[in-house]
Amino acid sequence: MGLLGCGAIGSEIAFAIDSGKISAKLTHIYDFSKDNSGKLVNMLQNKPIVTENVGLLAASPVDLIIEAASQDAVRDDILSILQNRKDVMIMSVGALLDESIFDIVMDGCKDFNKRVYLPSGAIIGLDGIRAVRDELDLVTLVTTKNPKALKGAKFFETSNIDLDGITQSTIIYEGSAQEAVRLFPANINVAALLSLAGIGSQKTRVKIIADPSTDKNTHEIQAEGKFGKFSIKVENMPSPSNPKTSRLATLAAIECLKKICGTSLNIGT
Template sequence: MFSIIIDMKKIGLLGCGAIGTQIALAIDSGKIPAILTHVYDFDRSKSEALVSRLKKRPQIAENPHMLSSNPVDIVVEAASQDAVRNHALSILQNRRDLLIMSVGALLDESVLEILLDACREFKRTIYLPSGALAGLDAIRSVKEELESVLLVTTKNPKSLKGARFFEVSKIDTDSITTKTVLFEGSAKDAVNLFPANINVAALLSLAGLGSHNTKVRIVADPQTDKNTHQVIAQGKFGSISITVENVPDSTNPKTSRLATLSAVECLRAACSTDMRIGS
């Protein structure tokens, strides 16, 4: 038993918001076979609120660099794209693995290149959960034979409110009464206009054809209460069509339940060595 515990990976958590809290609870309950040793949030009261909910209490780091100067194996970023831009490189340089939730930061090719180089130099791994999507296993597999990838995201207009798209277009979310295609273009352009969709578009781009060649269509549907992502990929291998109808996470209505569950599963798999199901 003792040897099992000392073999367990040590986790540092960067960001103690809704998703960080779910990950911490999954470690605390034993669902993820790991030990949460340190947490950090730039708002210290969030760290304290999280720690008070845990049976096995981690230390609160004084600053984000402390997370990876401690004997941590994997740092989990559940904070923001800025956190990735500011801290990911030094985490890898400190020879910690890194699980990134704010995948959108990797659409900046200069950031991606630097982090991939650091992974190779320091023999570290960046883990990217599947987010609110399914099928990244197959998209990665057919990458070299892919001819086209289209992501169709359908949401209630209310869920799209606040997107930059509505500043540059004449369309008002309240005026949408029937199913309406708002945008069709590259993933690169889509994430600028609909930043809330950035993780899904970024993951699909990274797994497949890149953000210039991955097509995105955004549909507003006043009749739906779900966030639906459909991926249609074609090539010499045949075709793959994936539709995920996502229910919001009750603990965090801005996130799909699947995005929370896939983050937990990604860390569980990274901390486990018995069986890895899927490519």
């Protein structure tokens, strides 16, 4: 396997492979921060090769490349990875709400007969959303995070909300999933997953709340339609090395890789 991005998620996945939790070999990694790739290699028992650039990672002799870097990485590198005939697991799912990127991915999969995996990330219930997608009228996501987990988002470049000045639970954004993933690219990948599984990014509604009293990343989903309705609430512990990322997102990615690499029972839809 190859790994693009050696931060919070990429490192945890690498540890899971190194310890044998996932039956695979991690042979090639790349991160544009040499510090991050170097740190990761030092902590692994089975040392992968650090490639000089992403092109060499894409061309390396692996079956699957795990993207755990950024929306920009998906935008810039997905085509080259698929052209090099590698399957891909994408974590920065928000990139796929850009129709041109989505089309590149879909065409690439078809042209090169490759698969792209999108793990469930920091939410549960995508199986249900997919099952009822033709009968869905309404999907809403309310995400509540500590202000420090929202820091650095593009949204704040043009908004006059001062995150440091927030003293109580405050709605800071309401809009479509399409816009939310553009304004909060590192925070709201779950909105992208919900959109792709359900009724699309224009119709999926998103509310983001900054709450200084919480230490969790909470996602509440309401889905309604001819089938009935359901609601899901997930209270995630943030990853210790990146407060924007929930622990469940990493665990879901590891589970997805176990399923890809394993031969055991497939449980769930």
